[in-house]
Structures are given as C-alpha cells and as structure tokens.
Amino acid sequence: MHTWVQLRTILVSLSSICGTKTSKFMSLFNFMGICVIFSMKNQGRNLANICQIWRKQTLLQLRLAPLVAVLFSAVHFGSSRLYEGIANFYDESSGLWEDMWGEHMHHGYYDTDSGSSNQNDHRLAQITMIENSLSFAQVPDSKEERPTHVVDVGCGIGGSARYLARRYEAKVSAITLSPVQAARGNVITASQELSNLVTLQVANALKQPFEDGSFDLVWSMESGEHMPDKQQFVGELARVAAPGGRIIIVTWCHRDLELGETCLKPKEQALLDKICDAYYLPAWCSPSDYMELLKTLELKDIKYADWSKNVTPFWPAVMASALSFRGLIKLATSGWTTIRGALAMRLMVQGYQMGLIKFAIITAQKPL
Amino acid sequence: MRLITHNMLSCNIKGVTNGYPLGIEASRLETKESELNPEFLRKIFPKLEWKALRDAAHSLGLNDLPEHVEPSMLEDADFLKNFHHALLEVHLEEGALICPETGRRFPVTKGVPNMLLNEDEV
Numbered sequence: 001m002h003t004w005v006q007l008r009t010i011l012v013s014l015s016s017i018c019g020t021k022t023s024k025f026m027s028l029f030n031f032m033g034i035c036v037i038f039s040m041k042n043q044g045r046n047l048a049n050i051c052q053i054w055r056k057q058t059l060l061q062l063r064l065a066p067l068v069a070v071l072f073s074a075v076h077f078g079s080s081r082l083y084e085g086i087a088n089f090y091d092e093s094s095g096l097w098e099d100m101w102g103e104h105m106h107h108g109y110y111d112t113d114s115g116s117s118n119q120n121d122h123r124l125a126q127i128t129m130i131e132n133s134l135s136f137a138q139v140p141d142s143k144e145e146r147p148t149h150v151v152d153v154g155c156g157i158g159g160s161a162r163y164l165a166r167r168y169e170a171k172v173s174a175i176t177l178s179p180v181q182a183a184r185g186n187v188i189t190a191s192q193e194l195s196n197l198v199t200l201q202v203a204n205a206l207k208q209p210f211e212d213g214s215f216d217l218v219w220s221m222e223s224g225e226h227m228p229d230k231q232q233f234v235g236e237l238a239r240v241a242a243p244g245g246r247i248i249i250v251t252w253c254h255r256d257l258e259l260g261e262t263c264l265k266p267k268e269q270a271l272l273d274k275i276c277d278a279y280y281l282p283a284w285c286s287p288s289d290y291m292e293l294l295k296t297l298e299l300k301d302i303k304y305a306d307w308s309k310n311v312t313p314f315w316p317a318v319m320a321s322a323l324s325f326r327g328l329i330k331l332a333t334s335g336w337t338t339i340r341g342a343l344a345m346r347l348m349v350q351g352y353q354m355g356l357i358k359f360a361i362i363t364a365q366k367p368l
Numbered sequence: 369m370r371l372i373t374h375n376m377l378s379c380n381i382k383g384v385t386n387g388y389p390l391g392i393e394a395s396r397l398e399t400k401e402s403e404l405n406p407e408f409l410r411k412i413f414p415k416l417e418w419k420a421l422r423d424a425a426h427s428l429g430l431n432d433l434p435e436h437v438e439p440s441m442l443e444d445a446d447f448l449k450n451f452h453h454a455l456l457e458v459h460l461e462e463g464a465l466i467c468p469e470t471g472r473r474f475p476v477t478k479g480v481p482n483m484l485l486n487e488d489e490v
Contacts, residue, residue, distance in 0.1 A: 080487055149415065171412065173376055175483075182480045196408060196456055199373040203483035207490050209474075211378045211388055 079228065083177055083204065085280045086226050090178035093338040094157060096330050100321050102126075103159035103188060106222045106250070107311040107359060122317055129250070130163055130221070136305060137248045137363035139217060146170070147217035151240060153205045154223020158185035158198060164219065165197040173210065175203040177226075206232045208240050216245040224251030224290075228282035231293055238297040241366040247299065249290060249362045255355060256286045268356045271347060278344030287360040299364035308352060308359045315349045369460045369481050371424050375416050377481065379467035379474070381489040389420035390474070391466035392427050398459045404452045410442050412455075425454040 097105055101122070108125025109132050140146055146168045152161040155174035158181075165172045176182055185200035203209050205220075206229060218241045227233035237247050254264060254272060263269070272284055287304050294302045321327050322342050331342055351357035379387030422433045432450045434441070441447045464473040465481055472489070475482050 079490075083484070148411075169411075171372075171376075171415065173373070177484070179477070179480060179482065183478055186479060195370075195402070196372070196405070199369070201369075201373070201377070201481045201483055204485060204490075207380050207485045209377050209380055209483035214376065 082228055082280060082282055087177040087179065089280050089337050089341065090156075090176070091180040092335045093341060094178065094181050094184065096334050096338060098157060098184070099330060100327060101318070103157055103162070104130075105156035105159065107314045108317075109307065109310050110313045111310070122314075125314075126159075127163070130160060132307075133221070133248050133250055133361055133363075134167075136303065136361055137246050139246055139248075147215075147246075149173075149215045149242075150217040150219060151175070151208070151210065151215040153208070153218065153220040153237065154226065155181075155185065155200055157181050158189055158200050160219060160221050161185070161198045161200070162189060162192060162194050164217070165194050168217075170197065170217070172198045173215075174198060174200045175205060175208065176200060177202065177204065206236060208236050210240045212239050213242040213245075214240050216242045218245060218247040220247075220249045220251070222250055222252070224249055225279070225281045225284070230283065230285050230289065234290065234293040235297065238294075238299060238366065243366055243368045245366050247294075247364045247366070249360075251290075251360060251362070252281075252284070253287050253290070253358045253360045254284045255358055256288045264356070268354070271351055271354070271356065275344055275347045275351065278340045278347070287358060287362060290360070290362045294362070294364045298367065300367050301365045302362070303364070304360060304362045306358055306360060308357070311359045312352060315345050315352070319345045319349075369476055369479050370456055371421055371428075371458060372412070372416075372455050373481070374424055374460075374465070375421050377465065377483065379470070379472065381467065381470060381472060381485060384467065384469045386469045387467055389417065389424065389468070391468060392424055392460065392463065393466060393473070394428055394460055394463040396460075396462035397428060398461050399453075399457050400459055402452075402456055404448065406448055409448055409451055409455070413437070413442060413451075416455075421455065425458075428458060428460075430454045430458065 094105075104123070104126040106126060106129060108122050109129040110125050147164075148168070148170050150161070150164050150168070150170045150172040152158070152164070152172055152174040155161050155176050158174050161172040161174040164170060174185065176185070179202050182200040182202050186195070189195050189198045189200070201209070205223065205227060218237050220237065224230070224233060234249075237249070241247055254268070257264070264272070275281065276284070287306070291302050291304055319342075322331060322345070331339055348357065352359075374390065374392065377388075377390055379390060381387065418437060422435065425431075425433050430450075430453070433454055434447070437447075459479055460476050461479050463476045465476060465483075466473055
C-alpha cells in the first residue's frame with residue numbers, strides 16, 4: 001500500500017510539471033489503487049481503515065510532492081531537454097503565430113489608455129517597440145556611426161533582424177534554436193530581397209558561433225526569458241559585442257526583491273512555475289540581477305526601464321485573437337505545446353496585474 | 369548558406385582557440401542569381417576576412433578571386449562580378465562546416481547551418 005502511495009506522489013508531481021502527458025498514467029494508477037482498496041476490503045478491512053489510509057496518503061503527497069517537483073525540475077530542465085523543448089515549442093507554434101500576428105514575435109509598445117482592437121495598431125505597436133528600444137539605447141543614426149554588423153539573439157523568424165537590416169543597411173546575423181524558424185526566416189528574407197544582409201542560423205545563445213567583438217549592435221528581444229544561465233547569456237552578449245558596441249536586452253523579469261527579501265512569495269513563485277512550464281522559461285530573474293551581471297562584465301552606461309504598463313494591452317489582444325473563430329480553428333489543429341502556451345496567456349495577464357511580471361529593457365555599451 | 373555568412377561563423381567549442389575559419393564540405397551547392405550591387409560590395413568588403421573568403425571559395429571550386437585586393441580593384445567590373453558570385457550567389461544547401469582544430473562537423477541542412485554545440489562541448 002505504501003509503495004503505491006509513494007509512486008502516486010511521484011506521479012502527481014510529474015504530472016504537475018510535465019503536463020497531461022502523465023495524466024493517462026495517473027488515471028491508470030488511481031484505477032489500480034481503487035482496485036487495491038476494494039481487494040483489501042474483501043480481505044476484511046473495514047471502511048474506517050480505508051479512510052485513514054486515504055488521509056495519510058494525501059498528507060504524504062503534500063509533503064513529498066514539492067521535493068520531488070524540485071528534483072524533477074532539475075532533470076526536466078536539464079540543458080539539452082530544455083533546448084529541445086524550446087526548439088520544439090517554436091517549431092510547432094511559429095507558423096500559427098505568423099499567420100495570426102505576422103513576423104514580429106514580441107510585445108507591442110502602446111501608449112497607455114489605447115484600447116485598440118485593430119490588428120494593424122498592434123503591428124504598429126510592435127514596430128514602436130523596436131524603435132523605442134533603439135532610442136532608449138541611443139543607437140546612433142548617422143551614416144558614420146550607425147551599426148554595420150548586428151546580431152539578433154533569439155531571432156524568431158527574423159522580424160527584428162530584417163527591420164534592423166533595412167533601417168541601418170547593416171549585416172544582421174540571427175540565431176535561433178528552432179530549425180523551422182531559421183528555415184522559414186530565410187525564406188521570408190529572400191522574398192523581401194534582404195538575403196544579402198540577413199541570415200538566420202540554428203545556434204545556441206549560450207555559445208554563439210561568432211568571434212569576439214563581431215558586432216556593434218547586440219540585440220536580444222524577448223529571448224532572455226529562455227536562457228537557463230543568465231550569467232552565461234549576458235557573458236556571450238558582451239563577448240560578441242565590439243568595443244563601442246551597444247547591447248539591448250528586452251525581456252520578461254520578475255519584480256525586484258524588496259530589502260530583506262531573499263526570494264519571491266510562494267504564491268508568486270507558483271504562478272511563475274506554471275508559466276515556465278508552458279513557455280519553456282527555465283529561470284526568471286529581476287532587472288537588478290541583469291544590471292549586476294552587466295556591471296561585472298565592465299560594461300558602461302547601463303540603463304533600465306520598466307515598460308510593463310506600456311505592454312498591458314498585448315496579452316488580452318493575443319487572447320482575443322486566439323478566441324476568434326480563425327484562431328480557435330488553427331489552435332485546434334496545432335499541437336499540445338501550442339495549446340498549452342495559449343492557455344498560459346491568462347497566467348501572464350495575472351502576473352502583470354499582480355505586479356510580479358515586469359517587462360524590462362536593459363541596455364549597456366562596451367567600452368572602447 | 370552563402371559565403372558571406374560563412375565568413376562570420378566560427379567554432380566556439382570549449383578549449384578551442386583556433387575555430388576560424390570553418391572548413392566546408394559541400395554535398396549540394398546551388399547557384400542562385402542575384403543582382404550585382406557594386407556599392408554593397410564596396411561597403412561590405414572591409415568587413416570581410418578576405419583570406420577566409422578566398423579559401424572557402426577555392427574549396428568550392430571557385431578559383432578566380434585574387435590573393436590580394438587593391439582598392440582600385442573594387443572599381444573593376446570583372447573583379448566585382450567574381451566577388452559577387454562567390455560571396456552571394458553560391459549557396460551551400462547540404463553539407464557541413466568543419467572546425468579547423470577539432471574536426472567537428474556542423475551540418476548544413478536546407479541551407480541552414482546548425483551551430484548548436486553538444487553539452488560536453490560547452
């Protein structure tokens with residue numbers, strides 16, 4: 001009986017992390033458990049005993065589950081499984097996103113109080129996000145000083161890469177973990193006749209296939225959330241930046257911890273864990289964590305802004321598009337990982353509303 | 369994948385000091401014509417590693433790039449034609465990029481190089 005309880009505990013934890021893949025086993029196990037209990041009843045144990053066993057089992061689950069969850073998290077998000085998960089998520093979901101929202105896979109920047117449901121306004125907002133990021137980092141526009149070599153780290157299907165290539169007539173190298181995105185991105189690039197300037201390849205942001213100091217603009221638009229090792233991620237950004245080059249990181253963070261706090265509140269952590277699951281986000285950190293990392297790499301002009309209130313219309317707009325007739329049909333024909341991602345959108349809204357999730361821009365410059 | 373991209377890629381396996389330039393193993397090459405833009409070629413030339421480009425082109429059977437380029441050659445139509453062809457018109461569709469130090473192969477599939485490192489190489 002007790003072995004069964006322990007195994008059930010493990011399965012409960014597994015299913016909370018890995019989603020419904022294990023739920024089939026869960027139902028089977030529960031069924032087996034019920035069979036066990038009925039067989040025990042037939043052996044003469046009375047109902048009171050059975051109730052006691054169920055109660056004990058539930059308490060055991062509550063105690064063991066978090067520990068098992070942590071252990072399995074460590075394994076589940078062991079590097080190569082995480083990278084495969086991310087690649088698979090985008091391999092599966094990229095087409096749907098592109099159909100509904102276009103080539104830019106990032107938040108739009110809205111002037112507060114705009115309650116627009118016009119899709120064109122959202123696409124414009126996504127462009128505004130890019131432009132505002134460039135001005136925040138003070139990327140020069142003049143012909144002599146504008147960037148000529150750009151890297152887009154976590155490039156999606158190359159929306160930002162192509163935009164930057166056009167804007168600065170710069171060569172843009174773009175990397176993603178998703179082979180589907182790289183291939184699709186290169187096709188779109190060719191159709192826009194930008195193949196001279198923009199190429200996407202499959203590579204890992206934690207080990208970029210470029211020499212030191214290759215780029216005068218290092219661009220990471222909403223990819224930092226996927227990096228399991230923030231230190232290595234930022235280290236690579238700094239490594240491939242040329243002297244005088246600028247680094248722009250736009251990413252989801254959790255709120256800065258208050259003085260005296262060593263970690264987030266349990267309710268907050270629980271919400272983040274659920275989001276992590278759905279979007280393959282291995283670790284969250286705060287904007288201050290990023291700034292500390294940039295400081296240790298001896299970068300200068302480190303700046304941060306909280307743009308959370310400027311992105312609030314975004315997730316509700318995405319949810320509305322998902323619930324549209326077209327959206328639902330497409331979701332229904334996509335895979336489980338995409339659907340799970342769609343279901344997690346309300347968690348993002350919750351996170352922003354709680355003041356837990358922050359949309360941050362952090363920029364720095366490599367000294368000459 | 370064109371040679372303009374190849375010119376930027378290097379191997380960053382842990383401990384490797386000489387990961388550039390990558391060797392090329394070509395199983396399938398394609399030539400896709402594109403419009404010659406002299407201004408673009410002149411602008412991009414200083415950013416390129418010329419020797420790496422020339423060696424890469426040589427390994428693909430393109431032998432008409434000179435060893436040394438004088439600035440005046442950037443005005444010469446013939447040179448620009450060969451430069452343009454090697455840099456932008458030849459596509460490696462299937463094959464691999466080889467690390468010069470370790471021999472590690474990075475596959476190129478449907479024109480997309482996969483530079484992902486294995487866990488023990490990071």
